[in-house]
Amino acid sequence: MIVSITGHTKGLGRYLYDHFSKEHTVVGLSRTTGFNFEKDWKKIVDAISESDLFINNAYLNNNQNLLVDEVKNKVSKIVCIGSQARKYPNLVGIEYSKNKQQLYNMVDEYTSLDDTNPCLHVDLGFMQLEESDIDDPCKVKSPFYTTYKEVSDVIDFWLDNPKIKNIEFETPITDEVMIQLKNHNPDI
Amino acid sequence: MKIAITGHTSGLGKFLHQQLSNSHSCIGFSRTNGFDLKADFDQIIKQIYRCDIFVNNSFAMGEQLNFLKEVQNIPQVVIGSIAARNPDINMPYYSQKKREIEEYFLKHYTHTHNKSLYIQLTGKSYQDYQLILRSINFWLENPQLNFIGYRTK
Secondary structure, eight states: OEEEEESOSSHHHHHHHHHHHTTSEEEEEOGGGTOOTTTOHHHHHHHHHTOSEEEEOOOSTTHHHHHHHHHTTTSSEEEEEEEGGGGOHHHHOHHHHHHHHHHHHHHHHHHTSTTOOOEEEEEEOSBOOOGGGTTOTTSOOOSSOBOHHHHHHHHHHHHHOTTEEEEEEOOOOOHHHHHHHHHHOTTO | OEEEEESOSSHHHHHHHHHHTTTSEEEEEOGGGTOOTTTTHHHHHHHHTTSSEEEEOOOGGGHHHHHHHHOOSSOEEEEEEGGGTSOOTTOHHHHHHHHHHHHHHHHHSSSSSOOOEEEEEOGGGGTOHHHHHHHHHHHHHOTTEEEEEEOOO
């Protein structure tokens, strides 16, 4: 099948791009490969519409939400990469939480309709970090993080079990995670 | 692994008990094998604590919530229902209790490292026992999963 994915040049997106490339044709949509959300919207939508599975990965304001709304009836399978952060607006920033909650709501509503295509929403916990992120004070270092492989395993499992509509990872907010969050946002 | 399950003599519980017994040692608690989930609560809890995993399946007139609260230290699979979010007007007590169960789980078992799973059953997934079994087996391999929900239609 043809897989399309946004944000495929780093982090989870790159891992998923490599993972699906083993058995499928993957079309990567990122700024660095000539797909800019602001300038190339139509080009992005067209590329997604020609694929069989769209992995809605890149977060940029509410672009994930606009995209799923636009392509939901044009592509046979969609995976939306969400975040448990949607449940904790006071810990991680209200705008981000709000957009992620809205994404969840959209998938929830879409999958509750008759005759819609399979669509999965995944809530990630704190993520595995890239080596380059280790010293980044803005990245939360959790002892219990979601690995890239766990996410690809979840998507593979869902492809075999498309009646599933959402899968969430646990997000342990330990004392050491709380300290980091407070450093990022003193208002907590 | 040693798995405890409530309500193992009918419906989904019966199926899970049978299937999980193929590769695990399963111990079931139901009225039909002499355990009243309310009257024998303390005794059942003691036995659950000798297991590695607890499948909190039986609604038992709301007793499911007490099991969820009491079993804190071993991973649980909680069988939840979409009635928690879309109340069934014919079953107000059931819907209300299921809502309390889901809220308690989300409040206490999502941002902690409890390695527990909430299964939210909706519509036709109630009958798809194989799908639920596959979900539990997948979680056994990926214990960081916290919540699996199914489509309504």
